[in-house]
Amino acid sequence: MRAVLFLSLLLTSLCALSLLSGPATPWSDVAQVLMGSVAAEDFWVQNAAVFELRLVHVLLAVAVGFALASGGRAMQLYLQNPLADPHVTGLSAGSTSAVLVSFLFFPEFANSYLFDVVPSVWIPAFLGAVLSLVVLQFLYRTTLRRWGVASLALVGLLVNAVCAAALMVIFARLSPAALSQVQAWTLGAIQGHSLTATALLVPLMVGAGVQLIRLDASLKLLSFGAEFASAERVDVVRVRRILLLSLMFLSASTVCAAGSVGFVGLLVPHFTRRFFGADALAGARPWLNAIAGAVLVVVADFASRTLTSPLELPVGVYTALLASPFLLLVMVRSGVAK
Amino acid sequence: MRAECFSLSVLRLVVLALCLCFWGAVSFATQPGQQERRLVSLAPSATEWIVALGLEGRLQGITEQCDFPPHIRNRQKVGSYMRASFERILALRATDVVTADALPEILRRRLEAAGVRVHVFAPQRFDDFPMRIRELGVALGVPQAAESWSEKFRAAAQLSSQEVLKSKIKPRRSLMFVSVDPVYLVGHSQWLSDLFKLSGFENAFTDARARDAFPRVSLEVLAQIDAQIWFGFGESEPMKASQRNRLLLLSQRFSRRWQPDIRVVSADVFQRPGPRLLEALAQLRSLGL
Numbered sequence: 051m052r053a054v055l056f057l058s059l060l061l062t063s064l065c066a067l068s069l070l071s072g073p074a075t076p077w078s079d080v081a082q083v084l085m086g087s088v089a090a091e092d093f094w095v096q097n098a099a100v101f102e103l104r105l106v107h108v109l110l111a112v113a114v115g116f117a118l119a120s121g122g123r124a125m126q127l128y129l130q131n132p133l134a135d136p137h138v139t140g141l142s143a144g145s146t147s148a149v150l151v152s153f154l155f156f157p158e159f160a161n162s163y164l165f166d167v168v169p170s171v172w173i174p175a176f177l178g179a180v181l182s183l184v185v186l187q188f189l190y191r192t193t194l195r196r197w198g199v200a201s202l203a204l205v206g207l208l209v210n211a212v213c214a215a216a217l218m219v220i221f222a223r224l225s226p227a228a229l230s231q232v233q234a235w236t237l238g239a240i241q242g243h244s245l246t247a248t249a250l251l252v253p254l255m256v257g258a259g260v261q262l263i264r265l266d267a268s269l270k271l272l273s274f275g276a277e278f279a280s281a282e283r284v285d286v287v288r289v290r291r292i293l294l295l296s297l298m299f300l301s302a303s304t305v306c307a308a309g310s311v312g313f314v315g316l317l318v319p320h321f322t323r324r325f326f327g328a329d330a331l332a333g334a335r336p337w338l339n340a341i342a343g344a345v346l347v348v349v350a351d352f353a354s355r356t357l358t359s360p361l362e363l364p365v366g367v368y369t370a371l372l373a374s375p376f377l378l379l380v381m382v383r384s385g386v387a388k
Numbered sequence: 389m390r391a392e393c394f395s396l397s398v399l400r401l402v403v404l405a406l407c408l409c410f411w412g413a414v415s416f417a418t419q420p421g422q423q424e425r426r427l428v429s430l431a432p433s434a435t436e437w438i439v440a441l442g443l444e445g446r447l448q449g450i451t452e453q454c455d456f457p458p459h460i461r462n463r464q465k466v467g468s469y470m471r472a473s474f475e476r477i478l479a480l481r482a483t484d485v486v487t488a489d490a491l492p493e494i495l496r497r498r499l500e501a502a503g504v505r506v507h508v509f510a511p512q513r514f515d516d517f518p519m520r521i522r523e524l525g526v527a528l529g530v531p532q533a534a535e536s537w538s539e540k541f542r543a544a545a546q547l548s549s550q551e552v553l554k555s556k557i558k559p560r561r562s563l564m565f566v567s568v569d570p571v572y573l574v575g576h577s578q579w580l581s582d583l584f585k586l587s588g589f590e591n592a593f594t595d596a597r598a599r600d601a602f603p604r605v606s607l608e609v610l611a612q613i614d615a616q617i618w619f620g621f622g623e624s625e626p627m628k629a630s631q632r633n634r635l636l637l638l639s640q641r642f643s644r645r646w647q648p649d650i651r652v653v654s655a656d657v658f659q660r661p662g663p664r665l666l667e668a669l670a671q672l673r674s675l676g677l
Binding site for chain 1: 399452467468470471566567568569570571572593595597600602603604605606607608609611612623624626627630631633634637638639641642668
């Protein structure tokens with residue numbers, strides 16, 4: 051429980067840091083307000099627009115990290131594969147491909163807003179995820195008996211491969227101007243949505259993440275085999291259905307929020323396992339994992355907004371940069387232990 | 389015996405002469421400069437320059453993005469702007485390839501090894517245009533046509549500068565959005581920024597750290613830039629309307645600070661370093677003065 055408290059405090063502090071500091075208002079300005087040399091009210095009114103932008107970034111970063119880390123843990127448990135993450139299913143790739151298809155064939159639509167609030171590309175993003183889920187579900191059911199749970203990874207690999215090929219075709223055909231837009235969707239970048247649009251997306255991501263956390267105990271039992279889980283009164287079919295539906299919502303909403311952000315779902319479960327013990331935290335582990343995911347993406351987002359300012363690099367670049375050395379460390383230590 | 393030696397020497401001379409003739413004929417035929425030029429364009433702006441320089445008849449292949457002048461669209465395609473096919477270029481027996489960006493090294497080497505000359509037309513600043521046009525014209529064997537275009541660019545730039553000076557209007561601070569979400573702006577050290585400056589619009593994004601042609605900027609940084617006009621680019625009328633709406637919505641998020649005037653212009657006229665930039669300059673002059 052202490053670990054959950056510690057990570058929650060860390061996350062809160064990082065969110066406050068991310069909200070207060072940035073290229074537009076350096077720390078010196080904030081310090082002046084705190085010391086009382088600048089009127090706090092004037093400061094907040096002057097910077098209201100900037101704080102709103104930061105709030106959107108922080109909310110989306112927390113939700114994306116929370117959802118992806120939960121998805122990563124669920125997939126690693128279900129597939130019994132330490133290399134699994136939510137992208138393994140191909141749902142994110144399907145969603146991203148559908149967005150890019152809309153940029154290629156319906157550029158006017160892709161560049162418009164619904165009710166001046168919701169970007170129209172959210173529709174193809176969700177449709178792409180639904181279509182991928184239908185294909186995934188059909189192939190998974192067909193191959194489940196032969197390959198077991200591993201068939202989900204194999205079918206996901208297939209969906210990912212088809213989507214990757216589609217992306218290549220789309221990249222080759224897009225105009226240079228459209229390519230700059232599309233890059234944000236494939237590299238993973240927190241989009242500058244309005245507060246209203248953010249308020250629509252965040253519950254979807256957090257909801258999907260919480261649903262996956264609730265499945266944690268059932269997925270653990272399932273990892274011993276479907277028969278064993280059934281004997282322990284787990285409704286296997288229902289769990290699988292909820293898992294895939296949650297992953298579908300998670301993939302579509304994270305793609306809408308930040309494109310395809312890599313490494314979070316893969317790395318964070320290893321991180322929590324490594325640094326917060328194994329069995330002592332059994333009940334709190336999925337929450338710990340989700341909060342750690344949020345911490346990683348908030349740090350990556352803060353780095354992307356400040357380190358190279360005035361330029362902004364995609365957040366996916368920083369999640370990869372932060373994650374790779376840690377993953378290497380885990381691999382080396384595991385090697386030494388053996 | 390002597391006669392036999394003589395006839396053998398004559399025979400040797402004849403064979404040597406034949407070999408020399410054959411070698412000469414072959415080397416003459418494979419020398420790109422000597423045969424009729426067959427051009428392939430790998431960029432929309434390159435296509436526009438080839439047509440403007442009067443070489444339309446020699447243009448064998450274009451990319452999928454090459455759409456101006458409209459009648460050029462039915463030419464053979466050699467791939468896309470990003471990925472051109474080496475085989476297709478060779479199949480068209482191209483002698484010269486014209487592009488607007490540096491080609492991937494592997495493609496450039498293969499083309500050069502196959503005897504195809506590669507010409508890159510990529511001016512960095514607007515002042516570079518007259519010289520680069522002249523260089524392209526000389527490389528393609530049409531120096532006079534190039535000289536004429538070079539002079540047109542030089543004169544148009546001079547005229548614009550003079551008009552701006554005469555008008556005594558303070559340059560209007562502007563931002564040029566290549567893309568709205570995410571925000572990509574036109575960098576200050578780019579020919580497109582110079583084009584706006586010549587017409588009385590000052591690029592408000594002047595951060596010296598951003599040296600890219602089109603830097604990606606965070607909304608937070610954007611919120612700090614005071615600009616009177618925001619320029620967007622759209623390929624078609626519906627796209628222009630869509631871009632206008634996106635810019636309007638974006639500007640409303642910073643409405644407590646200022647409300648910029650929003651203008652959307654043709655992407656293909658303004659963003660391609662082609663001959664239609666003179667048209668773009670005239671359009672901007674009418675807006676700026």
